[in-house]
Amino acid sequence: MKVLNLGSSGQIGAYLTEYLRKKGHEVIEYDKNLGAQYNLTAIPSTWLESCIKQADFVFFLAFDVGGSRYLKKYQNTFDFINNNTRLMANVFGLLEKYNKRFVFASSQMSNMSYSPYGVMKRVGELYTTSLKGLTVKFWNVYGIEKDMDKAHVITDFIKKGFEEGDFEMMTDGTEERQFLYAEDCCEALETIMENYTDFKPEDPLHITSFNATSIKEVASIIMGQFNLIGKSVKINPGLAKDSVQMDKRNEADNYIMGWWLPKTNMQDGIKAVFDEMKKEYGY
Numbered sequence: 001m002k003v004l005n006l007g008s009s010g011q012i013g014a015y016l017t018e019y020l021r022k023k024g025h026e027v028i029e030y031d032k033n034l035g036a037q038y039n040l041t042a043i044p045s046t047w048l049e050s051c052i053k054q055a056d057f058v059f060f061l062a063f064d065v066g067g068s069r070y071l072k073k074y075q076n077t078f079d080f081i082n083n084n085t086r087l088m089a090n091v092f093g094l095l096e097k098y099n100k101r102f103v104f105a106s107s108q109m110s111n112m113s114y115s116p117y118g119v120m121k122r123v124g125e126l127y128t129t130s131l132k133g134l135t136v137k138f139w140n141v142y143g144i145e146k147d148m149d150k151a152h153v154i155t156d157f158i159k160k161g162f163e164e165g166d167f168e169m170m171t172d173g174t175e176e177r178q179f180l181y182a183e184d185c186c187e188a189l190e191t192i193m194e195n196y197t198d199f200k201p202e203d204p205l206h207i208t209s210f211n212a213t214s215i216k217e218v219a220s221i222i223m224g225q226f227n228l229i230g231k232s233v234k235i236n237p238g239l240a241k242d243s244v245q246m247d248k249r250n251e252a253d254n255y256i257m258g259w260w261l262p263k264t265n266m267q268d269g270i271k272a273v274f275d276e277m278k279k280e281y282g283y
Contacts, residue, residue: 002026003193004055006040006091007062009033011145011152012105012138012185016059019186028055031062033146040087052094057193058102060091060124065117066150069170075116084120092127101196103189104128106204108139108252125204132201134192139208139252142269143182144276153215154179157222158274161233162281168236173216175242178208178252181269184262191260198259206252209262215242221267225274229283 003020007013008029017027028051032038037047040062052058064083065071074080095102106125109118128135142154151159160167188207192199199205219235226233264272 001193002028002054002056004028004030004051004058006030006058006060007105009146010061011143012141012182013059013061014146015143015182016061016186016189019183020190023190040090041083043086043090045090048090049094049097052091052100053098055100057196058095058100059105059189059193060095060102061105062087062091063105063120066147066152069156070150071115071117072170081116081120085123088120088124088127092124092131095133096131101193102128102131102133103192104133104135106135106137108137108206108208110137110204129201134196134199134201135204136189136192137204137206137208137252138185139178139180139206141180141182141185141207143273153177154218154222154270154273155277157219157235158225158277161222161226161231161235162278165232166234166236169215169219169238171215171238171240171242173219173237174214176212176214178210178212179218179266179269180207180209180262181264181272184209184264187263188256188260192256195259203255204253205256206254207256208252209266210252210254210257211266213266218266218270221270222274225271229278231283 003025005013005017005027008017009031017029020027030038030051064080104124106121109115110121110125112118125135142152145151145155148159185207223233
């Protein structure tokens with residue numbers, strides 16, 4: 001199958017490209033890091049139209065997004081809102097024109113109106129439902145990241161551990177999140193693509209581990225990895241509380257488990273990411 005991967009240099013996109021190619025699919029990579037012609041905010045885009053037209057299936061993963069530090073700094077800015085509005089209008093318009101099967105990557109935060117990022121993702125869900133596409137809601141997917149300015153919590157902690165030694169979390173670490181290793185996420189996405197007609201457009205598919213882990217526990221696992229290589233690192237709790245993760249609307253629907261189950265536990269997933277990242281620091 002010829003698959004268009006929009007956002008192919010992102011955290012999930014990079015893993016997905018490699019995963020699908022190993023499974024024998026032809027993957028068209030599309031990411032702004034590949035050159036100016038890949039800018040999804042450019043309207044009209046003849047190159048994007050050409051890629052969508054020839055694809056059998058589209059994964060719409062691209063978004064102006066990052067981890068908590070990135071969102072705290074940028075999600076209330078004009079550029080953040082404008083970039084995401086333009087790329088959605090562009091992509092969804094062409095998906096409608098060519099009547100393509102597609103998956104839109106949303107978030108667990110899409111029902112939280114106080115978050116500009118959540119609102120943008122909710123708009124994407126509405127577009128998707130109107131076109132009878134499928135929405136997936138990702139819950140804290142982790143893995144190697146190319147753009148560390150937008151790093152999520154696990155890669156952020158590992159990077160800071162190598163570069164700073166001791167550092168402080170953004171929160172007190174008591175909040176719990178459902179983390180999912182990127183390779184498990186890719187398997188879920190392929191499963192959805194191959195069983196596309198089994199799912200209903202109005203029912204978002206929650207892609208998560210369905211197991212909660214506190215940020216303190218994550219920090220402990222990471223500090224344990226540093227101990228194994230003989231490097232002393234201490235990740236200290238901050239003072240702030242994380243209101244998003246305590247939101248009662250933030251609950252996962254396990255409907256997807258009829259087709260797919262995650263395989264990688266937190267210890268093994270973090271070790272895989274740590275082992276890859278430590279090479280950059282000479283370990």
